[in-house]
Amino acid sequence: MKDEYDVLVVGAGPGGSIAAKTAAEHGLDVLLIEKRAEIGNPVRCAEGVGKESIKPFIESDPSWISAEVKGARIYSPDGTAIEMSEDIAGPEVGYVLERKIFDRALTLQAARTGAEVMVKTRATGLIIENGFVRGIRGEHFGDDFTVRANIVIGADGVESKVGRWAGINTTLKLSDIETCAEFLMADIDFDQDYCDFYVGNEIAPGGYAWIFPKGKHEANVGVGVLGSRVGSTKAIHFLKKFVDKSCSDGHILEIIVGGVPVSGPLERTITNGLMLVGDAARMTDPITGGGIVNAMITGQIAGEVAAKAISKGDTSTKMLSEYETRWKSAIEDSLDKSLHAKEVLTKMPDGQLDMLAHSIKDVNFGELTATSLLTEITRRNPKMLWELRHLL
Amino acid sequence: MIVINRHKCGHCGACVGVCPENAIDLVDAWVEISDKCIECGICVKVCPVGALEIQHEG
Ligand SMILES: Cc1cc2nc3c(=O)[nH]c(=O)nc-3n(C[C@H](O)[C@H](O)[C@H](O)COP(=O)(O)OP(=O)(O)OC[C@H]3O[C@@H](n4cnc5c(N)ncnc54)[C@H](O)[C@@H]3O)c2cc1C
Numbered sequence A: 001m002k003d004e005y006d007v008l009v010v011g012a013g014p015g016g017s018i019a020a021k022t023a024a025e026h027g028l029d030v031l032l033i034e035k036r037a038e039i040g041n042p043v044r045c046a047e048g049v050g051k052e053s054i055k056p057f058i059e060s061d062p063s064w065i066s067a068e069v070k071g072a073r074i075y076s077p078d079g080t081a082i083e084m085s086e087d088i089a090g091p092e093v094g095y096v097l098e099r100k101i102f103d104r105a106l107t108l109q110a111a112r113t114g115a116e117v118m119v120k121t122r123a124t125g126l127i128i129e130n131g132f133v134r135g136i137r138g139e140h141f142g143d144d145f146t147v148r149a150n151i152v153i154g155a156d157g158v159e160s161k162v163g164r165w166a167g168i169n170t171t172l173k174l175s176d177i178e179t180c181a182e183f184l185m186a187d188i189d190f191d192q193d194y195c196d197f198y199v200g201n202e203i204a205p206g207g208y209a210w211i212f213p214k215g216k217h218e219a220n221v222g223v224g225v226l227g228s229r230v231g232s233t234k235a236i237h238f239l240k241k242f243v244d245k246s247c248s249d250g251h252i253l254e255i256i257v258g259g260v261p262v263s264g265p266l267e268r269t270i271t272n273g274l275m276l277v278g279d280a281a282r283m284t285d286p287i288t289g290g291g292i293v294n295a296m297i298t299g300q301i302a303g304e305v306a307a308k309a310i311s312k313g314d315t316s317t318k319m320l321s322e323y324e325t326r327w328k329s330a331i332e333d334s335l336d337k338s339l340h341a342k343e344v345l346t347k348m349p350d351g352q353l354d355m356l357a358h359s360i361k362d363v364n365f366g367e368l369t370a371t372s373l374l375t376e377i378t379r380r381n382p383k384m385l386w387e388l389r390h391l392l
Numbered sequence B: 001m002i003v004i005n006r007h008k009c010g011h012c013g014a015c016v017g018v019c020p021e022n023a024i025d026l027v028d029a030w031v032e033i034s035d036k037c038i039e040c041g042i043c044v045k046v047c048p049v050g051a052l053e054i055q056h057e058g
């Protein structure tokens, strides 16, 4: 480790690794630190991702693809299925990843581009001088250190502290986080070609349960429940109930737990000398909970803006506002729509969810996005138009 | 006082993300709660496995 870098990235998830790689590609001196001893482990993910959407970031490699799926289905409480499938969307619309290997491949990509990577290295605070973030304080293998940088990129995930240290309030309300538990299960009998989602106030209040195929009759079986709706039952209990009902014959090989921000993006994602990306900036989709791709998109933009700011010798908020303009034009619209849809859908009783599902069950959707579903719902249920007007 | 059952904890960081007082740290696989904690109980609610508990003294 040197005393000073152009860019210091905190957190080697997909957001941090892509930010570090992008900055290094532009010839910057980059340090990427990760507090865990092992990149990508423990996993906190159901690992589902659109095939096309990850293409710009890494060349596809069978080592981190567990399964390819032809489509996705949403089941309403009474079992009605809404389907999106390959006939319309093209073959193999999605991957179920092996995140442990995927995350490492992304970090390796950053390292091979020239970024210095350090594991078991945790940021513990920021160096702030004259209102500018100028580096971090940290801890590596029990030893404290400080390291200076012109720009710090906070990619430190759901438990992000970097923003808080800089005075940005990133605290998630209970109504803005899904509390999740998942089993990797073997020997269960299900359709290996689809990612399945189950909604309903009993199965998963304010969230959903999922079965995502991992190949070889294995699957990620999980439940996410809105923090404000869990009551005294824990996510793990919802999961056990779901497993008892849908796949009790399977064997549990791994337990995964996690929190997914569903608040919509932070109002402020920058300050002098600092940008926040991915889960740290709450970039996950509030309806699907998917955050891998948005972490990479925002990481890439942050890396590019860092390069421009450093070449101009200006790391002020004014200069870095290009980061906000660009991520907004890339993903703000879809995040906004999902956030509104979350507000409406998470309050619906089961009967209403069933009614909506019945109204669109014969439509074969090319893409399973909040917008395409809701456009169809309002077309067929004109009375709902008023409640859903923000979404269209 | 908030107590953590380290045998239950899955090191997911959800509790850290919701703590309004910034009182929780996830250090590698180790959750630490500082004396900034005001016992609001939000972290207890969000924990997916029930590893956190408020314990009243006396
Ligand atoms: C149960 C569950 C299921 C999910 N399913 C999906 C899915 O199917 N599809 C999808 O797209 N998304 C899914 N997500 C969301 C997805 O996992 C995240 O959005 C994604 O990992 C965000 O990437 P990131 O780089 O922003 O953060 P992370 O991947 O969380 O990486 C942050 C990194 O920063 C490190 N870090 C934190 N603090 C520090 C510090 N102080 N110093 C150094 N390092 C630090 C952490 O150890 C971590 O490695 C799911 C999440 C959960 C919990």
Ligand code: SF4
Pocket: B002, B018, B019, B020, B021, B022, B023, B024, B033, B036, B037, B038, B039, B040, B041, B042, B043, B044
């Ligand atoms: S009880 Fe409240 S203040 Fe204390 S650690 Fe939990 S969330 Fe933070």
Ligand code: SF4
Pocket: A257, B004, B008, B009, B010, B011, B012, B013, B014, B015, B016, B026, B031, B046, B047, B048, B049, B050, B051, B052
């Ligand atoms: S929310 Fe629970 S499982 Fe997750 S880190 Fe906190 S104590 Fe551990």
